[in-house]
Amino acid sequence: MSNSKLRTLEEFIIQAQNRFPGATGELSQLLRDIGLAAKIISREVNKAGITNILGSDGSVNIHGESVKKLDLFADQQLISALDRSLITCMVISEENDGVVRLNHEGGKYIVYLDPLDGSSNIDVNVSIGSIFSIYMRPARYNGKLLEEDALQPGIRQVAAGYVLYGSSTTLAYTTGMGVSLFTLDPSIGEFILSESNITIPEHGKIYSVNEGSYNSWPEGLKRYVKYCQEEDPDSGRPYKARYIGSMVADIHRTLIKGGIFIYPASKSYPTGKLRLMYECNPLSFIIEQAGGMAVDRKRRILEIEPESIHQNTPIYIGSVRNVEKVMEFLEKYPEVPDEVKKATKN
Numbered sequence: 001m002s003n004s005k006l007r008t009l010e011e012f013i014i015q016a017q018n019r020f021p022g023a024t025g026e027l028s029q030l031l032r033d034i035g036l037a038a039k040i041i042s043r044e045v046n047k048a049g050i051t052n053i054l055g056s057d058g059s060v061n062i063h064g065e066s067v068k069k070l071d072l073f074a075d076q077q078l079i080s081a082l083d084r085s086l087i088t089c090m091v092i093s094e095e096n097d098g099v100v101r102l103n104h105e106g107g108k109y110i111v112y113l114d115p116l117d118g119s120s121n122i123d124v125n126v127s128i129g130s131i132f133s134i135y136m137r138p139a140r141y142n143g144k145l146l147e148e149d150a151l152q153p154g155i156r157q158v159a160a161g162y163v164l165y166g167s168s169t170t171l172a173y174t175t176g177m178g179v180s181l182f183t184l185d186p187s188i189g190e191f192i193l194s195e196s197n198i199t200i201p202e203h204g205k206i207y208s209v210n211e212g213s214y215n216s217w218p219e220g221l222k223r224y225v226k227y228c229q230e231e232d233p234d235s236g237r238p239y240k241a242r243y244i245g246s247m248v249a250d251i252h253r254t255l256i257k258g259g260i261f262i263y264p265a266s267k268s269y270p271t272g273k274l275r276l277m278y279e280c281n282p283l284s285f286i287i288e289q290a291g292g293m294a295v296d297r298k299r300r301i302l303e304i305e306p307e308s309i310h311q312n313t314p315i316y317i318g319s320v321r322n323v324e325k326v327m328e329f330l331e332k333y334p335e336v337p338d339e340v341k342k343a344t345k346n
């Protein structure tokens with residue numbers, strides 16, 4: 001491709017905005033702010049080892065996990081980028097217990113962030129990512145901003161995406177009209193469009209789940225994973241097992257190659273481990289926009305009515321045929337650990 005045909009993230013966003021004559025440009029600005037913060041985080045992730053920013057800063061986040069220095073750096077960069085442009089009124093981040101009210105109370109948007117997902121992988125130089133999810137703030141007669149304004153189902157996201165800091169830095173986002181993928185060219189410091197309207201294969205030959213937890217899974221999942229491992233050349237089985245332990249990286253591979261990623265409700269995590277609002281909703285929006293599917297077992301992830309900003313959910317996400325198959329197993333073998341029964345009151 002000649003350079004004249006390269007499209008930067010900025011150009012792409014502005015061209016997309018120009019297709020809507022009435023657009024105010026605020027969402028475009030917000031996406032550009034996230035793109036800028038992502039470049040700064042990417043630079044810091046790449047030099048983490050040499051600047052001694054790597055490692056735990058000694059504090060513990062609200063979920064009791066030790067916080068790595070880079071988590072805090074990413075959190076600060078993203079929040080201050082959003083604060084500067086006065087479009088966002090409130091941010092909810094994995095690194096902050098309560099909601100963070102920004103300086104512009106009148107801002108139109110509420111943003112959820114997982115500033116650095118997969119942080120246990122930082123120290124070992126394995127891919128990590130940032131995730132974002134954007135909602136419109138609901139209109140209220142008195143204009144007051146309430147914490148409950150942030151509790152909206154994923155189906156109401158106006159945009160969502162992720163940045164993967166891997167062998168290259170990749171940004172994927174959707175505003176509900178397909179998924180676009182950009183790659184950071186470090187020589188010019190710009191995200192360049194790699195692909196628009198990405199589609200996930202309808203069926204994939206990779207399953208991705210932490211098999212160390214096998215004994216604490218629901219029966220249907222145990223049977224499904226055995227099915228993935230059985231030999232059946234006609235359907236391409238045995239499937240490959242791949243599990244990075246960074247959801248962004250596992251979902252990015254699933255988006256490109258197809259297959260399924262699973263984090264179930266289990267004995268150890270009776271309501272699932274992953275967070276609905278800043279991990280599962282945005283990544284489900286991306287996967288659905290690419291033609292895939294994401295459910296918690298009984299419901300579409302995007303239709304779950306949230307009760308709290310940090311709540312967990314089980315997730316089965318990926319190519320439609322793989323997700324449908326695991327659902328068949330879960331229906332046929334409905335037994336779940338007692339802990340899961342108790343937590344879900346059924």
Ligand code: AHM
Binds near residue numbers: 116210246273
């Ligand atoms: P984090 O946000 O604290 O990094 O935790 C979320 C991560 C996901 O990226 C990943 O899919 C999952 O935790 C891995 O969990 P486990 O080690 O239990 O398999």
Ligand code: MG
Binds near residue numbers: 114116117118279
């Ligand atoms: Mg996370």
